[in-house]
Amino acid sequence: MxxxxxxxxxxxxxxxxxxxxxxxxxxxxxxxxxxxxxxxxxxxxVMLKPAYTTLEVIPAEYKEVTETVVIKPETKKYILEPAEYKTVYDTIWIKDPYNKLSVVPEEFSNDVQTVEIKSKTGRWVAGEKDPDCPSIDPDDCRVLHFVEIPAVTRDVSIKKKVKDQTTSSKKVEGKYQVVAREEIVKEPTYRTEVIPAQTKEIVKTVLVKDETTREVTVDAIYTDVxxxxxxxxxxxxxxxxxPCTIPSNGTVLPINYEVGSAELTRSSLRIIDTKLLTRMQEEPNSIVEIGSHTDARGSAEANQSLSERRAKSVVEYLISKGIDKERLLAVGYGETKPLNECVDGVQCSDSKHAANRRTEFKVF
Structure with missing residues (x-):
């Protein structure tokens, strides 16, 4: 073979x-x-279960006895003798007197203020030609006169303050109330009465002999293997x-990781046990590559590191289950091997990105 x-x-x-x-x-x-x-x-x-001894319990023995039980002990009752009072009257001010202030208005007087609404100006006015001017140009020997234009003013009616506001005060009476109150004439006192105890007859079941045990032998159980x-x-x-037959695509392990985490969940461990661990135990000469992939979201460096850590976590778990480390290879592919068109710069749905977030295994 x-x-x-x-x-x-x-x-x-x-x-x-x-x-x-x-x-x-x-x-x-x-x-x-x-x-x-x-x-x-x-x-x-093969002995499935060895011979052993069990213990059989022998019930306890009892008898009934009657006992008088105090259900309420003797107590004392204290009776209050009320205090005695007399009525006295007190005068209580409920509102204090105060000085009420009134405002005396300010005073003004009428006056007039002159306001210059247009400033004083002037202008030059041309006159006759100077008879002694030697120029033949009439504009060269023109005589100029400066004419002053007086300012324009306006009288405005104004108010001048004579006196600021002041206050005057008026006495306002307070309010009082007569209050009746009780004053102790004699302090309260107590007197004592005895309340007898209460009893009841109780029938009790008293232990005469405690439970005991006896040994019973059970035979061993065997089976033929x-x-x-x-x-x-x-x-x-x-x-x-x-000829070499090397798988180009791996078998997907449908395991899920928390975002940004390489830790395996309990459900992921069960999937690895079912789909990969059992197969490697049944094929002791096989060598397996664990390849982890991410989607294209995030930086290429972060995705590469995350995929390597996720592949390594699967390999370390298989080693802990007894698989020889020489039979295992952890490879992180990052975002370099997508199953669809969802690469950097391409808008994709969450479900398409999810298809690229995978961990695969290849058996050689």
Whole structure:
């Protein structure tokens, strides 16, 4: 019987593993031809449950007795003798007297203020030509006169303050009320009365003999188990080169992470157990790549780091379950291998981005 085991040399071959081909060429795959192991079946009697002893309880014994019980002890009652009072009257001011202030208005007198509404001005007026001017141009020898235009004023009626506002005061009487109150003439006192105790007859069940036990033996339980016992170990014959069949796409593990986290949830661990751990235990010669991917949102550096941490968390969990670390490879692809068109700069729905956030495994 030939058992074919494929290796990607320099990437997936377990270093230091016994029985690998010497000097393998990079990129080639090899098959290991071995003779099958020989087994025989044997039956073994297995004790499922050993013999043991149980304890049987023997009930307790009782008797009834009558007892007088005080249900309310003797007490004392204190009776109040009320105080005695007399009525006295007090005068209480309910509103104090005060000085009420009134405002005396300010006083003004009439006056007139003259306001200049247009300032004084002047202008030059041309007269006759100077008879002694030698120029033939009449404008050169013109005589100019300065005429003054007086300012324009206006009288405005105004008020002048004679006296500011002042106040005057008037006495306002307060209010008072006569109040009647009670004044103690004699303090209250107490007298004592005895209240007898109350009793009741109670029938009690009293323990005469406590519970005891006795031992009862229960036989052991056995079953017959059929097992395969190795009679002859199979052996290695030869390594030979075979065509490589390396999966281009991995099988998606439908596990979910919290945003920005690489921690595996309980449901994710159950999925890994069901879809991957069981298969690796059933195929002990297999080598598995754990590849984690992100969507294109966020920076490429952050996505690369997150994908590497998520792939590593799956590998570390499988190692904790007994899988040899040499059979596992954690690879973070970041946002470099989307399953659709949702790359940087492309608007996509949340469901399309979710398709790219995945963790896959490839079995070699």
């Amino acid at each position: 030939a058992l074919a085991v494929s290796f990607m040399v320099l990437a997936y071959v377990s270093k230091g593993q016994d029985g690998l081909p010497e000097n393998p060429e990079p990129g080639k795959c090899y098959a290991k031809c071995v003779a099958p192991d020989e087994y025989k079946e044997e039956t073994e009697r 059929t097992k395969r016992v190795l009679v002859k170990q199979g052996g290695l014959t030869v390594w030979r080169e075979v």
